[in-house]
Amino acid sequence: MQIACRACRRPLNRIDHPGGRQSWVHALGQQEDGTHEPQPVLTDPDYRCDLCNDEPVTSLLVVSGTVRITPISMSDGPWALCSTCTELITANKWQRLLNHVTTRFRGQGVHLFPHLIADIRRLHGQLRRLAVGPPVPLATNPDPHTPGPEQETPAPESPSGPV
């Protein structure tokens, strides 16, 4: 459960205002932003890659602590990742990750001002520092609340005995 928008079910990012007031915003590059105001509710969000906005999401990156996304907005995670971002983070290829994310954003029509690219680079740096481990693959069943009647145990792909 995390804070997501009631209208589009996308996870929202938090803005802490002086005096303790909080507000919530759609993440960067979300096509829903601009069509409606964010409506924060605590729910199971409909994930989209939190780095490049691609779908479907294949893993979650768990971080310890709050990640600052822009000078004013932040997220307590976890961070949902598509297969490409999962692969690049698992392989520790952060420069390629930045290229991938900026290419995707441009393709989505987001105008990437230099300060925005700097924000994205800083964001990736924080994820790198704060990740508690490699991305954790999501279960193939998209809805954890309705498990099938029988859970098949996948056969191990490699022998577990001594090599």
Ligand SMILES: [Zn+2]
């Ligand atoms: Zn929304």
Ligand SMILES: [Zn+2]
């Ligand atoms: Zn991605």
